[in-house]
Amino acid sequence: MNGGIGEYSYSNNSEFQRGAIAAAKELINEAIAEKLDIKNFSSSNTFRVTDLGCSIGPNTFLAVQNIIDAVELKYQSQGHSTPEFQVFFNDHALNDFNTLFSSLPPERKYYATGVPSSFHSRLFSKASIHFVFSSYAVHCLSQVPNEVLDKSSPAWNKGSIHYSNASPKVFESYAAQYAKDIDCFLNARAQEVVCGGLMAIIVPCRPNGLPRSQDAIIDTLGSCLLDMAKKGIFSEEKVDNFNLPLYFASPQEVEAAVERNGCFRLEKMEILPQEKPSGNFSRGKVLSSQVRASMEGMFKNHFGEEIIDEFFDSFHKKLDELSEFESGNGGSLFILLKRIATNKEDTVAKH
Template sequence: MTTSFPMNAGDGPYSFSRNSQLAREVLEGSKEMVRDAIIGKFDIKTMLSSSNTLCIAELGCSVGPNTLIAMQHVVEALKDKYLSQIMTNSTNNYLDIQVFFNDHVTNDFNTLFQSLPIDRSYYAFGVPGSFHGRLFPSRSIHFAHSSCSIHWLSKIPKELLDEKSPSWNKGLIHYIGASNIEVVNAYFAQFEKDMEMFFNARAEEIVQGGMMVLITPFSSYVRLMKFFGSSLTDLVNEGKLDESLVDSFNLPMYFPSVEDMTKVVEKNGCFSIEKIELTYPKSNLVDEADAKTLMINLRAVLEGLLINHFGSEIAKEACERTILKSEEISTWMKANYEKSCQLFVALKHN
């Protein structure tokens, strides 16, 4: 059974809908690559051989403007592909597009659907459930998209919490920064299991020849999470937090490399890699004010996890302390922002 890790809901000052600039940068950095994949690789003529309806799955949509912007990009590219490949040689003059927004059942779908643009050119649906399992009927999806989502694990590897295990991740909240290779291996093993379930489910749902685009952060800015870990350590050193609580807390995220993703795709065998690439989009978030913005972004992502494990008071103090480290974080960002990269993968169903 998968565990749900929802972003902060609603429209408050620390909600994900108002604090997702970092995810927006990932999205904007991949916009042209998504379009190129659709224009160059998506066989819309075959997809529409028996119907004038295209079905798109937005996997791990969360809440806020980013998922709507992503779908706008996808829909525009699909329409352009339709005009160039079909309209010139057909009497059909319409195209219906259905977009299925998916996330865990605890996702704030109410806020998401209240944000839908009135002038959207697609029919919108909500599909609650984990994308590590089946979500849609067989052969019903033509194009699937997921940005900043597949790095979320279905659960924390149990070895990380076992003091007797060589993978015990004492004193750290993630594998990034861990010197113990067994910790990294435990994270990857869980990612590998999760992606096998993910690909098997999508292989049932996506039509033959249909496509899937996956985008996820890879390095640099994901290392900002270590500052949350240092804030928790500060609370331990001050006697405000039991050390064992920190030792038993690990973030359920694995950020795959090109090699990692290639391995899991080829092992599964249901999809072929049309394109896989690390890209280095230039970030506009580098000064101290941006450091505060990024930490609030991460608060919107991580606060629910922190509250669930440490309680609301400790979670709030850890978040506030991390934001106060903005000068230190800004210095780190300026030294590392050019290394910021993300993984882009375009797959076709065999």
């Protein structure tokens, strides 16, 4: 994500993600009221919340405040004294934590901490977290699948930057990488979340039954890069060596992963209503600024800083020319998981 607070910063271009959080607010309130087992941990004086892939704010602060308000209400309504709250803001170590920390709400009623590590691994000690939140992060893969960058592989993804619009082999490699990553993610969280604790996850998804999506936005990004390669700004090989580490899972894939893991119960899964971008700018301008805020770093690292303005200018223009976005994106998926005692843990507890 782009740090700071400039024109293309994530802070100033995350309205879309904010919409998804607003849409999830009621679902989270309901989840906390109905599904959070506070009797399991109300003797602990600290309630620990984490936002995985929090980026640099301000959306994370809104989301976290929603959660804390709802938990407070639940404790009060059940006659427990309000716990102290500790919030762990997580993102990878290269996230701009300086911007995040300098914009923490001064009136916050929680102890704020930052956790700079990949959520594909363990981040917290055992059974220490009561509520996990994550919005627009779990679709990021831990790496681009090796095969799609390997010239000798049938899954080599020449001339494309994603599985969108690519061969089925490419899609299979991405799907296998996602399965591996989501298993790591769920295994780590299963260790960290207390029994009775919840995970609320929002991810962009693709509809069930669609084997691989065609995504006009990603395809347009790819075609802008190929145009620049044709102009000789960089080689076509450089484009071949670049793939986006993103995967839009279907609801069925999520369900299968939860089942493989075995430590969580899928309490709810539903598509969130999507708001159209607002404001006076063209839709192309708004979308390209959003994409730039989220992904600029990936393009900069691979193609160099000097190409970035030209690249996003051409992206914005191409988006404006498209009359209709044929997006394979199935919208934002809200997933609610509850950490349950497994058979093995039950046995241990009884003895």
